[in-house]
Amino acid sequence: MTAGTRSYLVTGGVGFIGSHLCQALLEGRDERITCNELVILDDFNDFYDPRIKEAHLKVLTETARSVGTPLHLYRVDIRDRAALEPIFERHAPGLRQGGIVHLAARAGVRPSLSEPALYLSTNVDGTFNLVDLARRHDIQKFVFASSSSVYGDNPDQVPFREDQDVNHPISPYAATKIMGENLLYSYVHLYQMQIVALRFFTVYGPGQRPDLAIHKFTRLISEGKTIPVFGDGSTRRDYTYIDDIIQGVLAAVHYDKTLFEVMNLGESQTTSLSELISHLEEAVGKKAIIDRQPLQPGDVPITYACIDKARNLLNYRPVVPVSQGIPRFVAWYKAHQNALSATL
Ligand SMILES: NC(=O)c1ccc[n+]([C@@H]2O[C@H](COP(=O)([O-])OP(=O)(O)OC[C@H]3O[C@@H](n4cnc5c(N)ncnc54)[C@H](O)[C@@H]3O)[C@@H](O)[C@H]2O)c1
Incomplete structure (x- = not known):
């Protein structure tokens, strides 16, 4: 590594x-960020088939x-x-000039109910290891993946704003994300990260x-199988297209105006589960066969992001509504389904 x-x-x-x-960092998609070395x-x-992760690695290695x-x-x-110590020893000089984006976690609300200990250890202890090693190696910049699930069951408080109460998470997963945010705040306070x-x-x-x-339903509808639908289809989600999220993450990597911020990254539009299924049916070209089931514990009736803060601080501008994003996803799925079924 050079100076x-x-x-x-x-x-x-x-x-x-x-x-x-990683693909965006390698491609230099945000011209303000130069990545000379990716770790x-x-x-x-x-948690899902690791061969999908191997396939991602192959593409990244080629890029x-x-x-x-x-x-x-x-x-x-x-x-x-x-195992983390020597990695930080080796890469700290470069990471001091760049930074850390911490996305590794056990994700998902429902599986956190069956394996809460695994969620706690990965999402809380793991986050602690990373921020503590960053601090010890004098690495300042740290971006953390939190989740809309921290807002809990608050349908009367939408759109969710970063300054509202998040002390009532309703799943272990959501609790781990709020613990992560709080832990990180303490490191900013103590060590000016x-x-x-x-x-x-x-x-x-x-x-x-x-x-x-979206992925599961696309597969099941394509195969003519029933899709499990929890509740009456009226639950609403703020679905965010991946390119918009990456735009926001890159801007957060670049951001240096204040030491600590929490920001929503959403599309700031909501879609009901029934509307989502209609979009998928249209894009796939088949009717869904619905297996209606009760709402699941830990699920929230609505997520809906106020994105004013990210707009103001990051110049975040999401541009892909569900009406465009779903056909794009389904086109990707169709193009990859042969490759997917061959490897899975
Ligand atoms: N996808 C979403 O809709 C969403 C929404 C809110 C928050 N998030 C958060 O964004 C982040 C990325 O989510 P994703 O959808 O890409 O999930 P993902 O499961 O595809 O990615 C997480 C990665 O972390 C790795 N990982 C998990 N535990 C690890 C451990 N103990 N050590 C090392 N690596 C480990 C996994 O192998 C996986 O490759 C997560 O922190 C998740 O909680 C995702």
């Missing part, structure tokens, strides 16, 4: 959002080679402090996690 190298560490870098972010840390766990940027991959668990916590609102697009509704 002045700017390195970026992306945890969870071969996951859905992480692989898009990816991921344990390739089997890194074509643009001539060194890519260092570490297959480690963020809970394993001893420069941290942005981004509350993502349901992210979708090419490469979306197969456990999430």
Whole structure:
């Protein structure tokens, strides 16, 4: 590594959002950010098929080679402090010029009900290891993936604003994200680190996690199978297209006006579950067969982001509404389904 190298560490870098972010960093999509060295840390766990993560890595390796940027991959668990130490030793000089984007986590509300201990250890202990090592190595810049789930069950308080009460999470997953934000704030207060916590609102697009509704429903509708629909279809979500999220994450990486901010990244538009299914039916070209089930504990009736803060501080401008994003996702799914079914 040469003096002045700017390195970026992306945890969870071969996951859905992480692989898009790494691709954007390698391509230099935000001209304000120069990435001379990319460091990816991921344990390739089997929350969903790890071959999807291997496929993301393959694409990233090819991009890194074509643009001539060194890519260092570490297959480690963020809970394993001893394994993280030498990585920080090695890359700290570059990371001091660049920074860390911490996306690795156990994601998803429903699975956090069956494995709360795993969610706690990964999302809280893991986040602690990373921010504490960053502090010890004098790495200032840290961007954290939080979640809209921190807003809990508050349909009368939409659109959700960053300054409203988030002390009543209704799932272990949501609790871990608010704990993460609070822990990071304490590090900013004590050590003047420069941290942005981004509350993502349901992210979708090419490469979306197969456990999430849009991907799962697309597969089941395409195969003529029934789709499980929880509730009467009136629950509403603020679905955010992946390119818009990446635009916001890159702007947060660049942001340096204040030491600590929490910001929503959403589309600031809501779509009911029934409307979502109609969009999917149209894009897939088939009717959905619905298996109606009761609402699930931990689910919230609505998520809806106020994005004024990100607009003002990050110049965040989401541009892909669901009416355009769903056909794009389904086009990706169709193009990849043969490859997917061949590998899975
Ligand atoms: N996708 C969404 O809609 C959404 C919404 C809100 C917040 N988020 C947050 O954004 C981040 C990325 O989400 P995603 O949808 O890309 O999920 P993902 O599961 O595709 O990506 C997470 C990555 O982290 C890795 N990882 C998990 N535990 C790890 C550990 N102990 N050590 C090392 N690596 C580990 C996984 O292998 C995976 O590649 C997560 O923090 C998630 O909580 C996502």
